[in-house]
Amino acid sequence: MNYNDFIAVLPLIILAMTGLAVMMWDAFEKVPSRSPLLLTVVGGMGAIVAAVANLTAAPVIAFGGLFFSNTYTGFFTIIFSAAAVLSALLSEQFLKEREMIIGEYCALILFSVCGMVMMASGANLIVTFLGLETMSIAFYVLAGIFRKEESSNEASLKYFLLGSFATGFFLYGIALVYGTTGTMNLAEIRTIMLGLAPKPAATYSSLLLTLGMLFIIVGLAFKVSAFPFHQWAPDVYEGSPTVVAGFMSTAGKTAAFSSFILLFPYALLPTAAVHLGSEKIQIVLAILAACSMLYGNIVAVSQTRIKRMLAYSSIAHAGYMLLGVSALNENGITGVAIYSAVYILMQISAFGIVSVLEKSDGNGFELEDYVGLSKRRPWLAFLLAIIMLSLAGIPPFAGFFGKYYLFLAAINAGMVWLAIVGVVSSIIASYFYLRVIVLMYFRQANDQVEVSVPEKINTSFVAIAFAVAALLVLGIYPSLLINTIGYLFR
Amino acid sequence: MFDLIFYIFAFITVVGAAVTAIHRNIVYAAFALLFTFVGVAGLYVMANADFLAVTQMMVYVGGILILLIFGVMLTNRIQSANIVVNAGPKPVVAILSLGLLAILCAAFFGPSATHSEKSKDGKTASVSSWSNYTQQPWAATQWNKDANERILSEKFGAPSEVKTKEGSSGTSVEIGKLLLSDYLLPFEIVSIVLLVALIGATMIARKEPTLEEEALSESLS
Numbered sequence: 001m002n003y004n005d006f007i008a009v010l011p012l013i014i015l016a017m018t019g020l021a022v023m024m025w026d027a028f029e030k031v032p033s034r035s036p037l038l039l040t041v042v043g044g045m046g047a048i049v050a051a052v053a054n055l056t057a058a059p060v061i062a063f064g065g066l067f068f069s070n071t072y073t074g075f076f077t078i079i080f081s082a083a084a085v086l087s088a089l090l091s092e093q094f095l096k097e098r099e100m101i102i103g104e105y106c107a108l109i110l111f112s113v114c115g116m117v118m119m120a121s122g123a124n125l126i127v128t129f130l131g132l133e134t135m136s137i138a139f140y141v142l143a144g145i146f147r148k149e150e151s152s153n154e155a156s157l158k159y160f161l162l163g164s165f166a167t168g169f170f171l172y173g174i175a176l177v178y179g180t181t182g183t184m185n186l187a188e189i190r191t192i193m194l195g196l197a198p199k200p201a202a203t204y205s206s207l208l209l210t211l212g213m214l215f216i217i218v219g220l221a222f223k224v225s226a227f228p229f230h231q232w233a234p235d236v237y238e239g240s241p242t243v244v245a246g247f248m249s250t251a252g253k254t255a256a257f258s259s260f261i262l263l264f265p266y267a268l269l270p271t272a273a274v275h276l277g278s279e280k281i282q283i284v285l286a287i288l289a290a291c292s293m294l295y296g297n298i299v300a301v302s303q304t305r306i307k308r309m310l311a312y313s314s315i316a317h318a319g320y321m322l323l324g325v326s327a328l329n330e331n332g333i334t335g336v337a338i339y340s341a342v343y344i345l346m347q348i349s350a351f352g353i354v355s356v357l358e359k360s361d362g363n364g365f366e367l368e369d370y371v372g373l374s375k376r377r378p379w380l381a382f383l384l385a386i387i388m389l390s391l392a393g394i395p396p397f398a399g400f401f402g403k404y405y406l407f408l409a410a411i412n413a414g415m416v417w418l419a420i421v422g423v424v425s426s427i428i429a430s431y432f433y434l435r436v437i438v439l440m441y442f443r444q445a446n447d448q449v450e451v452s453v454p455e456k457i458n459t460s461f462v463a464i465a466f467a468v469a470a471l472l473v474l475g476i477y478p479s480l481l482i483n484t485i486g487y488l489f490r
Numbered sequence: 491m492f493d494l495i496f497y498i499f500a501f502i503t504v505v506g507a508a509v510t511a512i513h514r515n516i517v518y519a520a521f522a523l524l525f526t527f528v529g530v531a532g533l534y535v536m537a538n539a540d541f542l543a544v545t546q547m548m549v550y551v552g553g554i555l556i557l558l559i560f561g562v563m564l565t566n567r568i569q570s571a572n573i574v575v576n577a578g579p580k581p582v583v584a585i586l587s588l589g590l591l592a593i594l595c596a597a598f599f600g601p602s603a604t605h606s607e608k609s610k611d612g613k614t615a616s617v618s619s620w621s622n623y624t625q626q627p628w629a630a631t632q633w634n635k636d637a638n639e640r641i642l643s644e645k646f647g648a649p650s651e652v653k654t655k656e657g658s659s660g661t662s663v664e665i666g667k668l669l670l671s672d673y674l675l676p677f678e679i680v681s682i683v684l685l686v687a688l689i690g691a692t693m694i695a696r697k698e699p700t701l702e703e704e705a706l707s708e709s710l711s
């Protein structure tokens with residue numbers, strides 16, 4: 001390990017060390033306090049700074065071909081750490097009201113971000129797999145952190161059992177890819193797939209390789225909850241604590257997409273691939289994307305609980321990003337990167353508002369509870385309205401530009417039908433997003449007295465307001481993000 | 491002879507796995523799992539993966555299985571529990587699993603598994619991947635040597651003194667060297683994975699202190 005290697009993994013080291021520091025702090029502290037959350041925020045910020053430093057450095061493959069450090073990994077490291085910071089801020093009030101364990105919560109959030117960074121930067125399938133495991137194990141536990149609540153335990157167990165099964169598929173896929181190509185190094189797989197390096201003649205079997213890719217797709221599609229592998233998502237997101245659900249459904253999903261991009265458009269299916277089945281795999285990805293978009297949005301229409309609605313709509317959002325992956329071109333990669341950043345801002349703050357409004361006895365999730373919210377909590381209603389408009393993809397907000405790039409990528413890849421499916425499903429989606437706004441602003445609650453509650457300026461409110469401000473700025477000046485990303489991924 | 495031993499171990503593995511999946515008594519299922527683990531360990535030995543075989547015996551047979559049986563022993567009434575395998579409508583399950591089997595068989599035996607490609611010295615070699623697996627142990631096949639050489643070659647910054655010796659007696663030495671040189675990063679990452687698992691396990695298994703216990707510990711401190 002030399003100096004360059006050290007710099008390349010510095011964000012990872014900072015996150016892991018902060019996680020350890022949180023555990024130590026928690027062990028020696030007499031009176032439980034909120035300092036672990038502060039440490040998490042500091043650690044996340046530190047990782048962001050280290051990742052920004054990496055962005056400007058020359059791209060390297062550290063540790064002898066195991067770990068990418070370039071602008072792509074830097075970008076994803078920044079958004080994952082930002083998601084951790086946002087959820088730490090959002091959980092302050094939430095955890096305090098429910099008297100939950102803070103130390104382990106923070107440590108697990110930090111370690112799961114470690115796993116995500118590994119997934120986004122793994123240059124070797126071993127590192128990708130270990131990252132996926134680190135993230136998943138942390139999530140299984142985080143989902144069950146409400147130990148006294150049955151729904152939380154159920155969510156954790158369900159996620160654990162199904163998730164381990166999906167991990168098995170992923171691992172089998174890795175084994176088949178290694179068996180046919182003879183290497184787990186992504187850069188080497190890429191050269192083999194491009195036909196620049198000789199295939200290992202004895203064992204190269206195009207059917208086995210295709211099978212391996214399909215298994216990897218199954219594993220990752222489970223993690224992003226794309227259509228046929230989505231059954232766990234609504235139950236898990238509904239059962240786990242709201243702040244955790246927000247973190248899992250954003251950072252966890254985008255992490256899986258960051259390695260989706262590394263595995264498919266980069267390594268296994270580069271554009272000029274000579275592998276025979278590559279078009280078939282692209283079609284498989286496209287069908288998964290189309291089904292997830294339609295299914296998620298159509299089922300979300302009939303939901304009456306807001307957490308479940310957000311869970312189903314997150315399946316649809318996974319579909320949008322999968323569309324960018326299946327395009328297998330540069331626009332698609334840029335689109336997924338933009339949408340990842342925007343999606344994290346939108347969805348974390350949406351779950352954040354739900355967590356502020358829910359009551360500690362587990363009520364307050366029905367859409368009916370949002371009737372007349374504009375009178376009771378005018379500021380929160382305003383922020384939620386902006387988030388819903390952005391989730392629906394209405395132009396002045398950032399969600400629109402993310403979708404625009406993804407659909408453009410599909411059209412460039414010659415899959416106009418996929419773009420049409422995407423647009424149609426976005427129109428369906430706007431129904432249930434706008435319904436929330438209608439309920440909040442244009443419906444009167446009959447049985448209760450409308451009293452406006454002044455907004456307390458706590459960390460949750462600051463985090464939500466920050467995320468919404470970022471959505472507005474990125475929506476009005478989309479060139480800010482797009483130019484940066486264009487510069488990064490050149 | 492080699493083939494015969496291979497098939498014996500393969501048979502033990504598959505039958506053990508089938509009994510584990512099908513048997514309704516959990517104790518029998520646990521013991522059938524023992525045969526699967528031992529069979530897999532035998533297959534590892536046949537593949538010249540001696541380190542993996544020993545690990546398999548120690549971790550799975552010696553650790554996990556014993557834990558499982560202890561778990562069965564210490565859990566009340568689980569012995570008499572009737573495990574009902576209900577994975578959905580039977581025709582669907584049958585079609586899915588047979589389809590997977592057919593695809594895997596096609597991948598191994600089928601026409602696309604046979605290749606005629608130019609090997610390095612210009613000769614045309616037509617090899618079926620299946621015949622390659624049965625004729626020789628994996629470690630001796632060409633791609634495996636290639637892969638080893640590639641992994642150990644200079645371009646990945648590997649220390650040049652690490653070399654695979656022809657007919658070397660074991661893999662543990664090489665694995666140890668690789669773990670602390672080329673694969674240092676995964677080796678370190680595994681410690682984070684284990685730490686997360688440890689924290690998670692303690693968090694889930696920990697007893698929530700009741701109010702009286704809390705008061706007691708406060709009065710003591």
